[in-house]
Amino acid sequence: xxxxxxxxxxxxxxxxxxxxxxxxxxxxxxKDWIELLNKGLDANIEAPTRRSRxxxxxxxxxxxxxxxxxxxxxxxxxxxxFNSPAAQICGQLTGSATINFFFDSVFVRSTxxxxxxxxxxxxxxxxxxxxxxxxxxxPLGPVKQKNALSFVPGSHRLKxxxxxxxxxxxxxxxxxxxxxxxxxxxxxxxxxxxxxDPERFGVVSWDMQPGDCIAFNGRTMHGGSGKLDxxxxxxxxxxxxxxxxxxxxxxxxxxxxxxxxxxxxKGLKPGDRPDTDLYPLIWKLS
Numbered sequence: 291x292x293x294x295x296x297x298x299x300x301x302x303x304x305x306x307x308x309x310x311x312x313x314x315x316x317x318x319x320x321k322d323w324i325e326l327l328n329k330g331l332d333a334n335i336e337a338p339t340r341r342s343r344x345x346x347x348x349x350x351x352x353x354x355x356x357x358x359x360x361x362x363x364x365x366x367x368x369x370x371x372f373n374s375p376a377a378q379i380c381g382q383l384t385g386s387a388t389i390n391f392f393f394d395s396v397f398v399r400s401t402x403x404x405x406x407x408x409x410x411x412x413x414x415x416x417x418x419x420x421x422x423x424x425x426x427x428x429p430l431g432p433v434k435q436k437n438a439l440s441f442v443p444g445s446h447r448l449k450x451x452x453x454x455x456x457x458x459x460x461x462x463x464x465x466x467x468x469x470x471x472x473x474x475x476x477x478x479x480x481x482x483x484x485x486x487d488p489e490r491f492g493v494v495s496w497d498m499q500p501g502d503c504i505a506f507n508g509r510t511m512h513g514g515s516g517k518l519d520x521x522x523x524x525x526x527x528x529x530x531x532x533x534x535x536x537x538x539x540x541x542x543x544x545x546x547x548x549x550x551x552x553x554x555x556k557g558l559k560p561g562d563r564p565d566t567d568l569y570p571l572i573w574k575l576s
Contacts, residue, residue, distance in 0.1 A: 311446030311510035330366025358395035377573035386533030407514025422533025423508035446509035453477035469546035
């Protein structure tokens, strides 16, 4: 398992990340990491956390499984978080001197699933804010461009407060006590209808292989693909990371995932740097 970068991140790639708010990086993790994460994901599916959800389920049994913040109970996830080069990737792209871990999440779509993740930005949902928040999106199997996560380059620089989707509404099994958000009172504008004219928004996505990853800013607009092929299952592991300027922010509109109670229990308050055993420091610039 590679603990260091398999290749250098180039100045051009760093420039692209800051310009577009998203960057596809091929070949950053070796096959041993992919095998380990697939093993961890199998364990996660077998024993989901209390935070897990089914976002989609049809009459044929096709489904979309989501879980997050499972790393403390799954050794494979912990090993990746503490020993893989993911934090270093985020540090070099954001230009941060330190990188703390925020949380993990997984997405599993069964073959033929006709589910499209609504377009959104991540940061407005979170219990933190900061330009240096960076996510690493990793497919654990081959993924075609039409099935991969899509992005609007440059959207991380928009200042408009958009009305974000309430993912708590994705609850076909009617699970109780799921996180909810309501941006009605703070939104300045409805979220753009990107699916109506993806070319106008310059939407990008990529064919990807296991070991590739997408790094993206927490403010970059992104959304999912449509129908999966009948021979294609999508298994994705993501990690969220916090660079130098990220600070705690509790939001009156709700948060998803809502970390506020855990943060308060650790003595953290709005404006603090999240730096506890819940959000461990993983990487420092040497």
